[in-house]
Amino acid sequence: MLDITDMHILKELTKNSRITMKELGEKVHLTGPAASARVAKLEDNGIIEGYTIKVNQVKMGCLVHAIIHIYTKSTNHQPYLSFLKEHNQFIINNYKVSGESCYLLECKFPSNEILDEFLTGLSNLVGYKLSIVINK
Amino acid sequence: MLDITDMHILKELTKNSRITMKELGEKVHLTGPAASARVAKLEDNGIIEGYTIKVNQVKMGCLVHAIIHIYTKSTNHQPYLSFLKEHNQFIINNYKVSGESCYLLECKFPSNEILDEFLTGLSNLVGYKLSIVINK
DNA sequence: TTAACTCCTTTCATAAATAAAGTCAAACCG
DNA sequence: CGGTTTGACTTTATTTATGAAAGGAGTTAA
Known part of the structure; x- marks a missing residue:
């Protein structure tokens, strides 16, 4: 189901989900469109449930x-x-x-x-x- | 420190951190560059600690x-x-x-x-x- | 009034995303 | 064996977003 490239993509997106598809492609040895297609498939499969941010709770006043x-x-x-x-x-x-x-x-x-x-x-x-x- | 627009931005980015700055701007009633500047400031302040994905653990085989x-x-x-x-x-x-x-x-x-x-x-x-x- | 500051918009050059077409290799089948 | 299909990728070209720079409006304070 998921090959090594998919795992690599998930790892990179976990680190930084706002990376461009071109950069992501470079990291996983694909072109931009190929990386984009992989990501779209991961979204369709429901493996990637969404894109979000990590918010610093302490700075938001939640201590x-x-x-x-x-x-x-x-x-x-x-x-x-x-x-x-x-x-x-x-x-x-x-x-x-x-x-x-x-x-x-x-x-x-x-x-x-x-x-x-x-x-x-x-x-x-x-x-x-x-x-x-x-x-x- | 954080005004209502910043809160709105954090909410939208929590929902979808891969939104374009232009779209984000539309949602919070700003132009693209203005939204982008706000986000950059939130990053510099350390309020936004990073961008990441939600992965479906069950589909990844972690039950x-x-x-x-x-x-x-x-x-x-x-x-x-x-x-x-x-x-x-x-x-x-x-x-x-x-x-x-x-x-x-x-x-x-x-x-x-x-x-x-x-x-x-x-x-x-x-x-x-x-x-x-x-x-x- | 004016200067300084902040925050925004507009504009424009650059860069990325996306769609479409083409390439290649593996699998399948008459 | 040759031809067809399929899937995954690359290349190319167009659309779209980004990010830098310039400028304007509102606020504050001398």
């Missing part, structure tokens, strides 16, 4: 990176999921997981005060355990 | 998305960190966290067998609790 283990009390998760939607500006990921907890919620907050508010609202709906990311 | 809570036994974390480096093809994130566990390790594996091998190696170095992501 507190929290990971919250969620233990749902009731069988109805809807109130919790609605709560997330209302606060989606802070949410990075909400994974449903097997294991000890029910969900693993990854968030970023501009301050501890706002995290505190968030947790106060959250505690009405579910049980949780909080971890704060110190380093990556 | 098992695991989150592993790490409890280091010894005070020397180096063996664990070296182990991660040796298996870095599976590692998405390794967060040092405050809270119950020491690290929160996010990984993707092509199969349960390979996850099993990974855990076998891991258990020589640290204690862990495993969660498998069922849904996002």
Whole structure:
């Protein structure tokens, strides 16, 4: 399905997705149009889901990176999921997981005060355990 | 520091970072060069850290998305960190966290067998609790 | 008022993307 | 064996975007 050139293309686009097709072609030993055709195929296959940017969260004013283990009390998760939607500006990921907890919620907050508010609202709906990311 | 137009630019680039500066300009009510200048400034400021792609992990053959809570036994974390480096093809994130566990390790594996091998190696170095992501 | 500054637009030369046509090699088949 | 098809690539030519330079409008402050 994917040959070595495709893998090379994905690697280069992961490093810099705004590279020109001509430059990408040079890196993977193809001409511009050939590289472009490969990329179009990767898009059509759904291998490449999209092009995006990495934003510096700290400079954007989001200093507190929290990971919250969620233990749902009731069988109805809807109130919790609605709560997330209302606060989606802070949410990075909400994974449903097997294991000890029910969900693993990854968030970023501009301050501890706002995290505190968030947790106060959250505690009405579910049980949780909080971890704060110190380093990556 | 960042005005409403900058925020709008970041939003559009997050949705599609391969958009042309002309199109981006149209979306945020600027000309191409003006949009381009704004983006250059965001790059210089370090707000935009880079341009990348979203790759469909499942289609790439990585089906098992695991989150592993790490409890280091010894005070020397180096063996664990070296182990991660040796298996870095599976590692998405390794967060040092405050809270119950020491690290929160996010990984993707092509199969349960390979996850099993990974855990076998891991258990020589640290204690862990495993969660498998069922849904996002 | 004027100077300095910022941010934008306009213009234009250069560079890249894209479409179309042509090349080549491998696979298939009468 | 020769001819046809197919797929992936290159080449070429046209369209389109980029990026540099010049200029204008609005703001601030001397």
